[in-house]
Amino acid sequence: MKKLTxxxxxxxxxxxxxxxxxILFYTFAWIAxxxxxxxxxxxxTGLSLVLCAAIENLFGFHIEIGTMAFIINGILLxxxxxxxxxxxxxxxxxxxxxxxxxxxxFEAEIPVLKEWLIERGMIGPDSISIFxxxxxxxxxVMGGLLSGVGIYVCLRQGGSTGGVDIIALLINKFHxxxxxxxxxxxxxxxxxxxxxxxxxxxxVIYGFLLTIVFSATTEALLSGNQQSNQxxxxxxEHDRIAEEITQNAHRGVTMxxxxxxxTKEHSQVVMVLCRxxxxxxxxxxxxxxxxxxxxxxxxxxxxxxxxxxxxDGGMLNGTKKN
Numbered sequence: 001m002k003k004l005t006x007x008x009x010x011x012x013x014x015x016x017x018x019x020x021x022x023i024l025f026y027t028f029a030w031i032a033x034x035x036x037x038x039x040x041x042x043x044x045t046g047l048s049l050v051l052c053a054a055i056e057n058l059f060g061f062h063i064e065i066g067t068m069a070f071i072i073n074g075i076l077l078x079x080x081x082x083x084x085x086x087x088x089x090x091x092x093x094x095x096x097x098x099x100x101x102x103x104x105x106f107e108a109e110i111p112v113l114k115e116w117l118i119e120r121g122m123i124g125p126d127s128i129s130i131f132x133x134x135x136x137x138x139x140x141v142m143g144g145l146l147s148g149v150g151i152y153v154c155l156r157q158g159g160s161t162g163g164v165d166i167i168a169l170l171i172n173k174f175h176x177x178x179x180x181x182x183x184x185x186x187x188x189x190x191x192x193x194x195x196x197x198x199x200x201x202x203x204v205i206y207g208f209l210l211t212i213v214f215s216a217t218t219e220a221l222l223s224g225n226q227q228s229n230q231x232x233x234x235x236x237e238h239d240r241i242a243e244e245i246t247q248n249a250h251r252g253v254t255m256x257x258x259x260x261x262x263t264k265e266h267s268q269v270v271m272v273l274c275r276x277x278x279x280x281x282x283x284x285x286x287x288x289x290x291x292x293x294x295x296x297x298x299x300x301x302x303x304x305x306x307x308x309x310x311x312d313g314g315m316l317n318g319t320k321k322n
Contacts, residue, residue, distance in 0.1 A: 019091065019159040023098045025150030026161070031065070031106035033143030036129035037136040039206035040194045041214065042187025044072045044163030045103070046207070050190060053197040066103030070096070073162040080166050095159045140206045141213050148217025155218075156277075187211050228300050229279045233270040233286055234258065235293035242270050244285045249278060273300070 030045050040046050048068035056062055073096045114130050117123045123132040129139060154161065168182040191207035235241055242253040249272075256269040274282055279297060286293050 015091075015157040015159075016094065018157045019095060019154050020098060022150045022153030022155075022157070022159065023095055023161070024102055025153065026147045027066075027099060027102040027106055027150075029143040029146035029150065031103065031110050032130055033139045033146065034210060035065075035107075037139040037143070037206060038203050039136070039140045039143070039210055040191055040203060041207050041210040042164070042183065042190050044069050044076075044161065045099075046187070046190045047072060047163075048103075050194050050197055053194075057197055064104045065107055066100040066105075069103055070100035073100070073166070076162060076166040076170075080170060083170060089158070091158050092160045092162060092165075095154060096162045099161050136206065137209070140210050144210045144213025145217050148214045148221070151214075152218050152221040183215075229274055229276050230298045230300050231270075231272045231274065231279070231282060232256075232296040232298075233272070233293055234267060234295075235270070235286070235290040236267075237290040237293070238268040238270050241286055241289050241293070244289055245270070245272055245282055248285060249274070249282050251278065251282065 027045075030041075034041060035049070040049050045065070048065045051072075052063050052065055052068050077093075077096070110130060114123070114127065117130060118125050118127065123130065127133050128136075131139065131142075134142075151161070164183050164186050167186060171182060191204055191211070194203060194207060195201075233241060238255070242255065245251055245253050251272055251274050254271040256271055258267050258269040259265065260267060272282060276299075283295065283297075286295060
């Protein structure tokens, strides 16, 4: 059992604080920007908007967006637990609950804030959002940027908002498929489904615009951390280093047989493949165990397998599948 220290507790607290900030950015963007513009998007939040509108149109009663998002994610988590196993982390549950609570909070409080701003003459009485009569396209773009930043902050701490992530896991249980394709198909279906609840073609365009801006923002922020590195570590403490990396960095380790040519001594070489953003954490682990260890760090163009990208058969020979 890992010993609790002030540093480890502080690190956990920091992660949850940052995840909270990220989720608040994400949900604020939806309720303050996307919702007033009449737009929609993908993910569990976009699906919640469509289902809430459909229920209100058909049955005449209103369900909060956050409540619907919680129902959707709850069903997906239960399905994932029974089909794949109950191995999703506490961070995922934390983010799913916080997502639902904050969506409901902003849905209730942002109209109050809007009225407060109108009463004080800070925005006009006919304003569509708390940002005044900002053009709907600009609101959607702002929503995409803010939500992208929020998800980036959340993902950097190991959090997940559920939704498409869980759907991708369920699909990959039976048929390996690229995560990006799952997101693309899911978001397209949700956005087009908004036509069934009275949204016009312009709102569908806003939905795709939101998805593009959100994806581009998240990808741009994550791109530096998605690159992979290969570390070769030569040390007499190879067993301890391998154990520490496995337990604390949660990365797989491969032992290679080696021999120092000058000394003619046999040794073990610890090989680790990790995301670029995880390299410093692994280097710290090695330094703490053996400050004299010899380490080689090299960038790799692609890593496929568990914990990294899926192998796309059509890409093995450098060509895409049609």
